[in-house]
Amino acid sequence: MKRRYLLTPGPSPVPSVIREAISQEIMHHRTDEFIQILQEVNEGLKYIFCTKNPVIIFASSGTGAMEASVSNFFSPNDKVVIIVGGKFGERWLEIAKSFGLQPLVMQIEPGFAPSTNELKKILQDNPDTKGVFTTLTETSTATVFDIKSIAALTKDKNILLLVDAISGLIQDQLLTDEWGVDVVVSASQKGFMLPPGLSFICINKKAESFLKNSKLPKYYFDLDKALKAYQKNDTPFTPAVSLIMGLKKSIELIKNEGLENLWEKYKKMSLATQAAAKALGLEVFSKNPSSSVTAIVSPSGLNAKDIVKKLRKEYGISIAAGQGELEQRIFRIAHMGWINEQDLIMCFSLLEKVLKSLGYKFNLGASLVALQKSFYE
């Protein structure tokens, strides 16, 4: 009878109405009925990505759409700047290397957001730069980057700005068209409240103009082919029909709440989580915390992995430890998608229990009081 709670930064919990939508009888994808669903979903994605441009859906996890961002717009030896502030910046770098680009790494101290001035200088020193790869929310450090300021540097130049918004979208504001972001990538298992298996890529006109010059091989993630099918509300290959039926419901839920309200809601949950951590005498890891997930530094002498393991094994609560070098130092609590205020109350109640059992000293209930005050005062 142990109940399970999911507060990980993906997969995030899937509401039962979406699970029901996904488990409907399967339909063929070349029918008027499914074309109608794709049409609705395509319109809905424009709303969520804050764009008038196409958002292509792939049957893949988010990394697939990241690969598409490299293989469709660039050619071997193209110089690109990659902002690396953690594991997902590193993923951009790995993909760029795999495809033979010439990446210039702008390394950010973990937990910090990139300095726009530093990027400005890099772009001045490297006028042959063809693209800048960055992250809206670096999940591994729970840090949100200032995409608006970054976009201001690339907007009027012949440089593409490509943003991994896999974890951040829907929680952390991203005004794609208004800010002038050229390519935005996301995936289904975070803010969209869906199981993993769909990725998204939004492409503006400037990005489209780069397609024809790319000399890298691609097939499954070929955006030219995908855009042609998109015009007819079709897909080049069999789409993940059941997940797209779920996506239709997900978009409905998000539209009903309204993006502005959601940005506000998750921001508040993030601030509450930070306050709860501080009330326990714990440090928030990020200097620029995201609205999607909060990273908390483990008390000195305690291994973050032990805290995470104990929460999962003994109480069925899944939160995330750090990744890579931060594995033992931080633990991360997500507030994205379907996760709500009551999940945080429940999570901190058991986090207190675990910290106490590991010998850490604090006032029992302090984090809950802090959450209550943040939410309801």
Add this chain to the structure above:
Amino acid sequence: MKRRYLLTPGPSPVPSVIREAISQEIMHHRTDEFIQILQEVNEGLKYIFCTKNPVIIFASSGTGAMEASVSNFFSPNDKVVIIVGGKFGERWLEIAKSFGLQPLVMQIEPGFAPSTNELKKILQDNPDTKGVFTTLTETSTATVFDIKSIAALTKDKNILLLVDAISGLIQDQLLTDEWGVDVVVSASQKGFMLPPGLSFICINKKAESFLKNSKLPKYYFDLDKALKAYQKNDTPFTPAVSLIMGLKKSIELIKNEGLENLWEKYKKMSLATQAAAKALGLEVFSKNPSSSVTAIVSPSGLNAKDIVKKLRKEYGISIAAGQGELEQRIFRIAHMGWINEQDLIMCFSLLEKVLKSLGYKFNLGASLVALQKSFYE
């Protein structure tokens, strides 16, 4: 209240027990519980692929695993033979071209299986051939290829045999290890009775030895990375958790029936479908019909697309028209996965109704009598 019936060669119907498995509460993929599921699924896939070697799962449609078969084992300008007997042979060719291989096309007349002698000669004339790409079941013509004889030509040479078994697996026999097939690709939405969104690729030791020499770029479909994760029952990127929970159930169903029994069952359904077509005075298109799907030539003067459209619009039955040049000439009825004898009875009952309404002359009920005799005599 119109009921819908799906007899298309993918997506094929998904049984409710699988739809329930898919709609379970989502779980995190880095938990003991999910690792346990992956372990079970990995073992089960070996059974279904008739192999002792790893079967890698990608979150993608089948074309993703086809791309992986090109990008992981070969390098630009590698000479490969591609057996093209329809749309899915053409897909191998398109992918090989996209990745800069040097493909030699062995063109097969639609509806025919490849001649092993002709292939033998091609391989003799081209001793620098590095791979042979072919199809178990060419869905577009409903033709099964003799993979055993083809494998006999490549087995003891330094040539990889790569088989697209997306539509055929589970219905058409494929003894991967026994015949010496090096790479087998499949996907979730056919014999596996799952929604689309998972692809599979089975790799033997000979194929593994080709990995290190490949100079093509890859990342999402990188098999070296996938195999390393596989050893730990892990995946390099977020797996399609819910579809994999469904796959566990699918494997259970298939194991309970037994592969030998299933091959027998679908073979019988194929023969029954052929008999039913003939009883209506119609021609079976393929000279070597598959156990997965049957292609029937539309009566002269009738457009196959009209038959398919009428069945779908008026009676909710989805079968498939031809593809490409065969679009108006043939229609295709699938007998794969969850589709059973009663579905065929129901389908032919309405097919007769539609043919009659279009003015085609035959004895009403003739196809049903033929089915009954095939099934129960």
